[in-house]
Amino acid sequence: MIKTDVLVLGGLSGITAGLSSKRHYPDKKVTLVRKEGTVLVPCGIPYIFGTLGSPKNNVIPDGLLESNGIELVKGEVIEVNRKNKLVILQDGQEISYDKLVFATGSLPMIPPIPGVNKKNVYPVRKEFDYLENLVEAMKSVKNLVIIGGGFIGMEFADECRKGRDVNITVVEALPHCLQMAMDDEFCAEAEAKCKEAGVTIMVNSKVKAILGDGTATAVQLSNGVELKADMIILGIGATPNTELAKNAGITLGFNNAIKVDRCMQTYSDPNIFACGDCAEKISFFTGRPSGVMLASIATAEARIAGANLFSPVHQNCGVISVFSTVINGRAFGVAGMTERVARQIGMKIVVSPHEAPDTHPGGMPNSCMTKVKLIFAKDTGVILGGSLSGGKSVGEMVNVLSACIMHKMTANDIVQFQMGTHPALTASPIAYPIVNAACKAVLPIKKSD
């Protein structure tokens, strides 16, 4: 029997939780158990199929664990015995713990479509060997159908086209791709960029069945249309991987995620914490459960969980939801609420758009128009969210917005924001779009209805 003080179960957020606990409690023995030989950068998975070329180029190095004195055990945990504070591995090995962290992540959702189990239908799993096989299998594919036009689906479409002679069709049930994440005008822009790259996009399209004998040959839509396919990728979302926790009697919450408090401690057991996709999330804005899963949220939670194991240090403020993507060279990002979500929950809002080149003057090389749309609460002026599209700088501009949202800045605060500017790196100080959008919002916020 191995004895450890801190036992972490799982991959990406597990690494971060391990590092965080080791930083805060350097005298404790920290052990990470996981099934996978190597862990992939989850957000990098679509890029294996184009830019990176192989899962080999998308590995999180284990050197980080070693150099921080974290033990790595490769194996599959089949039982958590809370009474005796130990876990049992598939090979019979036992590891006793003082504090346990679930970082078991999520599993791809498999929709109940007839034919979904045919051999050339691939959910997006995160295992190295599985993805290596998928890269290999894709070499001979002529007609690729991607079911689901969320981030995974759109990034796969954009990457799989690179260096391949392949027809790609994205099938999305909603009126827009990326609609769960972005407002309509940004969805439309992303769809247009994807089409420009030669991808066919079919929105408002429900899949009825996957056809073929053993091997899929076509995707049949509800309207009768059949799309020829020799490979089908399922990118319709993920579900918390919490079977092990459930079997150990840990209380689950929304969407079967593990119920945790603001310290990431489970409701069921003061010695057990959870973080990442397997842990229940609460919205920063409403306090209600949130289904958002992002690697960046997972690592933020992992830092909190790891620090709090023996004494609470940090509190989770809830999910702001900040992300970015790139579709055919154009970057998109959202921090916090979209206009759609704000209206859905009945918020009185002021919507304020602005656009400006991301260099100054606009004639600097590789200049790109950045579009921003900020959402403020009408009654208080507090920023609720912001959407962006533009060049690469969108990736960090969305983080400027995240900082503004986290600290509940108002339009008035953002007007006074002292951004640094430089001709080659940012918009001009006159035109800086986040500040200008805030300027436009100040008067509508002041006005009574």
Add this chain to the structure above:
Amino acid sequence: MIKTDVLVLGGLSGITAGLSSKRHYPDKKVTLVRKEGTVLVPCGIPYIFGTLGSPKNNVIPDGLLESNGIELVKGEVIEVNRKNKLVILQDGQEISYDKLVFATGSLPMIPPIPGVNKKNVYPVRKEFDYLENLVEAMKSVKNLVIIGGGFIGMEFADECRKGRDVNITVVEALPHCLQMAMDDEFCAEAEAKCKEAGVTIMVNSKVKAILGDGTATAVQLSNGVELKADMIILGIGATPNTELAKNAGITLGFNNAIKVDRCMQTYSDPNIFACGDCAEKISFFTGRPSGVMLASIATAEARIAGANLFSPVHQNCGVISVFSTVINGRAFGVAGMTERVARQIGMKIVVSPHEAPDTHPGGMPNSCMTKVKLIFAKDTGVILGGSLSGGKSVGEMVNVLSACIMHKMTANDIVQFQMGTHPALTASPIAYPIVNAACKAVLPIKKSD
């Protein structure tokens, strides 16, 4: 006599002040008077000599004024008559005002060096014709000496080398170039990048005289060394352009800048406001006068001044000082205090560095290592500043830091920061350097001395 409600005197921050006042008081007549036919993007001036090729490509379009209903009067104001609330132009024209905004900017400092007035010695002025002549004159230059290794000097050195067969030497009196703005290790990195581009850098070097008959032929240093020169650029700083205000009896403060309160109202006259390089600045951190001049500060002040003319709306929180630059392809940025400044004023601080590639995995194309160093107050954990070097994303990362500083976030807050991440746009969620630097600072802050 022209009558206006709001009269703005000056260039860059004048445009922003005009836009802001028109936004807040759409019924008021707003008039901008300036000497220059066209206003250049001030931060773009070094780029005229390389990347942009001509001042023509660095003009702030006046369409912004027109489309916002702001009157433009081209002329030089020679007197402000506060008693009668009017200004007199060189051509005898008078303009009466209700509210007046000084946005008269700054003038390049001319050091008291023997020979500084020779005809091929050029201070960095902002006028179109002057710069067009300078671009033309540079065509035949073989030996260019730049006196002053601050931002202007270093950016000129980096740009003037482009597409020219010219020997460039930067002469800096301090031990490092950029030393007024950045910590030593970042200065050293910038110097190395500049040298890599073929520029000669001489630090600890005081200029004794500029030699030659009428035309400068060499720069003589205090240690006797003579640098051959057929053009000399002076990049040693700027001084507030406040002669007009002084003559009108407006109280000046630090460095002869116009004394203003937090609303940007002058101490001397409730109907007169000032913003930009001509207005006195107060440090965000200490409340003491600050000599920092940046276009981004000028526009932030202009937004505040314009909004407050008839009724206070915004307050100036003081100068955080946020800037970025690019030297030979590497970006540098600082927000708030450097380690040097924090130690100079005797702060007890925790200094926390981290570095990570600006993509994830690091094998993504054009990946670049980002270095960050955060400075926290030891007693409170509040962030005081951050320095960065890396790729283009530094331009907006420094703005993430600015938001954190403006709202006095602590290391504890930043650990929980929910940054968005994407393989092509940012560091990985595990390695995101701002958050990781904060993580490393939490324990040293907690520890008592």
